[in-house]
Amino acid sequence: IAGATAIRNTGIRSYLTNWLVLRISSSYQSSEDPGAFAVATNGEPFPWYHLRLPNSVIPLHYDLFVHPNLTSLDFVASEMIEILVRDTTQFIILHCKDLEIMNATLQSEEDLRDKKPGKKLHVLSYPAHEQIALLVPEKLMADLRYYVAIDFQGKLANGFEGFYKSTYRTLHGETRIIAVTDFQPTQARMAFPCFDEPLFKANFSIKIRRESRHIALSNMPKVKTIELQGGLLEDHFATTVKMSTYLVAYIVCDFNSVSGTTSSGVKVSIYASPDKWNQMHYALQASLKLLDFYEKYFDINYPLPKLDLVAIPDFGPGAMENWGLITYRETSLLFDPRTSSVSDKMWITKVIAHELAHQWFGNLVTMEWWNDIWLNEGFANYMELISVNATYPELQFDDYFFDVCYAVITRDSLNSSRPISKPAETPTQIQEMFDAVSYNKGACILNMLKDFLGEEKFQEGIIHYLKKFSYRNAKNDDLWGSLSNVSPMWNYSRLLSLKSCRIITKENKIKEMMTTWTLQKGIPLVVVKQDGCSLSIQQERFLEGVFKEDPEWRALFLWHIPLTYSTSSSNTIHRHILKSKTDTLDLAEKTTWVKFNVDSNGYYLVHYEGHGWDQLITQLNQNHTLLRPKDRIGLIHDAFQLVSAGRMTLDKALNLTRYLQHETSSPILLKGLSYLELLYHMMDRRNISDVSENLKRYLLWYFKQMIDTQSWSDEGSAWDRMLRSVLLRLACELGHAPCIQKATELFSQWMESSGKLNIPTDVLKIVYSVGAQTTAGWNYLLEQYELSVSSAEKNKILYALSTSRHQEKLVKLIELGMEGKVIKTQDLAALIHAIARNPKGQQLVWNFVRANWTDLLKKFDLGSFAMRTIISSTTSFFSSKDELQEVKQFFESLSAQGSHLDIFQIVLETITKNIKWLEKNLPTLRTWLLGEKIEKQL
Numbered sequence: 047i048a049g050a051t052a053i054r055n056t057g058i059r060s061y062l063t064n065w066l067v068l069r070i071s072s073s074y075q076s077s078e079d080p081g082a083f084a085v086a087t088n089g090e091p092f093p094w095y096h097l098r099l100p101n102s103v104i105p106l107h108y109d110l111f112v113h114p115n116l117t118s119l120d121f122v123a124s125e126m127i128e129i130l131v132r133d134t135t136q137f138i139i140l141h142c143k144d145l146e147i148m149n150a151t152l153q154s155e156e157d158l159r160d161k162k163p164g165k166k167l168h169v170l171s172y173p174a175h176e177q178i179a180l181l182v183p184e185k186l187m188a189d190l191r192y193y194v195a196i197d198f199q200g201k202l203a204n205g206f207e208g209f210y211k212s213t214y215r216t217l218h219g220e221t222r223i224i225a226v227t228d229f230q231p232t233q234a235r236m237a238f239p240c241f242d243e244p245l246f247k248a249n250f251s252i253k254i255r256r257e258s259r260h261i262a263l264s265n266m267p268k269v270k271t272i273e274l275q276g277g278l279l280e281d282h283f284a285t286t287v288k289m290s291t292y293l294v295a296y297i298v299c300d301f302n303s304v305s306g307t308t309s310s311g312v313k314v315s316i317y318a319s320p321d322k323w324n325q326m327h328y329a330l331q332a333s334l335k336l337l338d339f340y341e342k343y344f345d346i347n348y349p350l351p352k353l354d355l356v357a358i359p360d361f362g363p364g365a366m367e368n369w370g371l372i373t374y375r376e377t378s379l380l381f382d383p384r385t386s387s388v389s390d391k392m393w394i395t396k397v398i399a400h401e402l403a404h405q406w407f408g409n410l411v412t413m414e415w416w417n418d419i420w421l422n423e424g425f426a427n428y429m430e431l432i433s434v435n436a437t438y439p440e441l442q443f444d445d446y447f448f449d450v451c452y453a454v455i456t457r458d459s460l461n462s463s464r465p466i467s468k469p470a471e472t473p474t475q476i477q478e479m480f481d482a483v484s485y486n487k488g489a490c491i492l493n494m495l496k497d498f499l500g501e502e503k504f505q506e507g508i509i510h511y512l513k514k515f516s517y518r519n520a521k522n523d524d525l526w527g528s529l530s531n532v533s534p535m536w537n538y539s540r541l542l543s544l545k546s547c548r549i550i551t552k553e554n555k556i557k558e559m560m561t562t563w564t565l566q567k568g569i570p571l572v573v574v575k576q577d578g579c580s581l582s583i584q585q586e587r588f589l590e591g592v593f594k595e596d597p598e599w600r601a602l603f604l605w606h607i608p609l610t611y612s613t614s615s616s617n618t619i620h621r622h623i624l625k626s627k628t629d630t631l632d633l634a635e636k637t638t639w640v641k642f643n644v645d646s647n648g649y650y651l652v653h654y655e656g657h658g659w660d661q662l663i664t665q666l667n668q669n670h671t672l673l674r675p676k677d678r679i680g681l682i683h684d685a686f687q688l689v690s691a692g693r694m695t696l697d698k699a700l701n702l703t704r705y706l707q708h709e710t711s712s713p714i715l716l717k718g719l720s721y722l723e724l725l726y727h728m729m730d731r732r733n734i735s736d737v738s739e740n741l742k743r744y745l746l747w748y749f750k751q752m753i754d755t756q757s758w759s760d761e762g763s764a765w766d767r768m769l770r771s772v773l774l775r776l777a778c779e780l781g782h783a784p785c786i787q788k789a790t791e792l793f794s795q796w797m798e799s800s801g802k803l804n805i806p807t808d809v810l811k812i813v814y815s816v817g818a819q820t821t822a823g824w825n826y827l828l829e830q831y832e833l834s835v836s837s838a839e840k841n842k843i844l845y846a847l848s849t850s851r852h853q854e855k856l857v858k859l860i861e862l863g864m865e866g867k868v869i870k871t872q873d874l875a876a877l878i879h880a881i882a883r884n885p886k887g888q889q890l891v892w893n894f895v896r897a898n899w900t901d902l903l904k905k906f907d908l909g910s911f912a913m914r915t916i917i918s919s920t921t922s923f924f925s926s927k928d929e930l931q932e933v934k935q936f937f938e939s940l941s942a943q944g945s946h947l948d949i950f951q952i953v954l955e956t957i958t959k960n961i962k963w964l965e966k967n968l969p970t971l972r973t974w975l976l977g978e979k980i981e982k983q984l
């Protein structure tokens with residue numbers, strides 16, 4: 047029995063006089079001092095002082111019973127964990143957070159067989175590490191099995207973690223409550239005491255008690271329902287396959303579903319709140335197609351008999367891959383034919399593809415520890431590309447994948463970036479691992495490796511990996527081992543003829559190459575100089591905002607870069623691995639230009655010295671089709687990155703974009719447009735009005751023909767539709783009269799029809815945004831926001847509301863977001879991001895975040911996606927020294943209070959980069975714009 051502080055017999059439980067009642071507080075201290083010994087909450091010594099659990103005991107099976115009460119918002123539960131003792135021990139350490147332990151007992155196999163009652167266990171709690179210790183009366187003997195039974199209870203959590211409460215509003219205005227779990231990475235311990243580390247895989251048999259008006263869902267199908275006295279029902283679910291705790295899931299709700307069956311007989315169902323029936327069909331079709339695809343691609347059947355995809359009204363991340371019971375934000379799963387746009391469709395398809403890929407990458411084979419979370423997330427992101435391309439070729443997902451890589455390059459070219467694999471111990475550090483480096487860079491280096499090995503060999507390698515490590519855990523080296531087993535010798539023998547390639551055994555080859563990408567941070571810049579038929583190449587770390595003359599600039603990094611290049615004289619793709627700092631290549635014939643990184647498959651940037659860039663720019667202007675479309679995107683991207691790094695002048699990059707007038711590929715036009723728009727926003731925010739006005743005129747003049755020929759409809763290919771959305775949004779934002787007139791017209795008609803009029807989905811956001819500029823329009827949109835049962839529409843309305851130029855309206859939005867009723871807390875970070883994008887709102891939200899930091903931390907974990915979005919979106923646009931100072935001071939005050947995040951350093955470096963960019967490029971931009979002959983008739 048624990049001491050006084052640990053035992054809390056409340057009135058309601060007073061009959062449990064001899065039961066141990068333990069309250070685990072939620073406070074978490076991250077320090078781990080091996081020299082110190084831990085003290086439990088009751089003052090007794092806690093027998094374990096590490097953050098990681100001991101290996102002396104491993105779980106085999108959990109029998110878990112849960113009874114949530116959706117009226118009183120709490121739950122009672124019990125579990126029986128079958129454990130195997132590896133090393134003789136006198137205690138069992140479990141993770142446990144915010145739960146009240148009522149009783150804990152232990153039985154041996156013999157006890158269980160003879161039906162002897164369990165021996166009471168003494169329970170100690172150590173909240174700093176979210177652990178409890180079960181002290182056993184007699185030593186547990188190695189190689190024997192034991193059974194630990196624990197009765198416990200807790201409250202349904204308020205946030206988005208553990209076993210928590212979510213609510214939704216029906217068409218008739220009634221608010222209903224559901225209970226749902228979300229455990230990744232370290233929150234299963236908030237729902238039941240467990241060995242909450244990915245390596246401790248076990249089987250789970252789950253029982254849920256519920257009222258008859260609800261249903262219960264879990265990872266596995268229901269095998270039976272028992273009727274209890276008083277009308278309660280108890281669902282028993284089939285035992286799961288062997289899996290990690292973070293993948294366990296259960297939901298009690300009153301949702302409806304639509305179902306279908308895959309060609310291999312897996313039942314797939316989509317669940318959502320009852321009014322959303324007509325929004326579930328696209329997700330069903332997509333998940334059936336994608337599950338069929340993955341089963342063939344991985345050559346491993348999905349091992350469970352069913353798969354449910356559930357749209358949860360309140361959800362932290364975009365979605366979560368719980369095995370057999372995937373949970374989504376409504377916007378990531380529900381496609382509303384009336385209000386969902388083509389980019390919504392792209393997003394939904396992508397997220398479904400991602401979570402389905404996890405059923406293999408992550409669920410079947412799990413990383414050993416969170417330092418390698420990229421093995422889950424990088425792969426799932428990469429598999430989106432493979433699977434969506436195969437199942438929905440019309441979405442041209444290839445062109446979407448560029449942005450996956452380009453988005454992380456911005457981060458990876460800062461000094462504060464991190465390697466893909468990085469130690470992470472505390473829950474906050476583990477949460478921070480779920481970032482662009484794990485997701486995007488992980489996916490991009492896999493794509494580069496696939497390009498190097500060839501599609502088939504790569505696929506064979508990952509099938510080998512998945513089969514070899516099924517129901518187990520893996521590390522980076524295991525993946526490289528599997529890929530080496532199949533890697534083609536021809537590839538090497540061909541390469542051996544090139545002088546920089548040493549002969550190495552193939553087992554080491556892949557590992558040797560890939561660890562240069564996973565264990566060191568940053569992205570390489572390959573500098574190419576052509577001299578007749580000779581190419582000299584050199585690699586260095588690409589750093590933005592740090593120039594060669596700066597003291598921070600160092601080139602200590604070395605990668606094994608699988609280079610590809612083509613030339614003006616042939617279409618052949620040449621390959622060469624650059625391992626050393628410098629190297630030379632001989633060209634077979636004389637060429638006017640060389641283009642490296644064919645199809646932009648490699649994770650590196652290229653700078654062409656001498657006349658290299660000029661030749662490429664000339665080619666673009668003369669006949670851009672001689673360069674492959676993906677190479678044209680790459681050139682635009684690299685040019686603007688090189689400007690940021692001080693390696694190219696801005697006017698040269700701008701001159702490159704001149705050819706866009708002849709460009710017909712929508713993804714390329716979008717890329718070019720995005721850089722020009724970025725310049726405009728930077729000038730607009732800083733009130734550099736002469737330049738921003740000239741840029742506005744330039745953009746409207748340059749893209750006038752394209753803007754004016756856009757139809758206000760949903761016609762065309764996926765990328766034509768996306769281009770239309772962007773062009774028309776920009777035109778209206780820049781005050782292009784015909785655009786505003788058309789949008790105003792549609793908005794009035796929509797209001798007159800009481801929101802019944804169907805507006806083409808691709809222009810819906812634009813029409814709402816123009817409508818939100820009047821007080822009547824803004825108020826009407828807010829009313830519709832509350833009434834709408836389409837989260838796709840609500841998202842568009844919320845964005846529109848955030849574009850208001852009236853500060854008091856923006857303040858009202860933030861208040862609603864903090865209150866969490868009309869605007870849900872799950873949408874607060876996106877709201878703050880949207881307001882920060884509005885020049886009239888940026889200072890407002892920045893002041894707000896500083897003043898309400900503690901309240902925000904009550905809503906979101908420090909390391910969560912939401913907090914990181916809030917921090918970066920309110921600060922990373924800044925570009926003056928005063929602003930930098932202000933942000934620095936704020937972060938320092940937080941660090942002094944114990945809040946520290948990697949994002950702080952990233953933001954500070956980003957602002958510094960912005961300041962340097964302006965200093966270096968503003969005069970050039972001003973002059974370049976004056977030189978452009980913009981026609982007057984605008």
Ligand SMILES: [Zn+2]
Nearest residue numbers: 400404423426
């Ligand atoms: Zn994922």
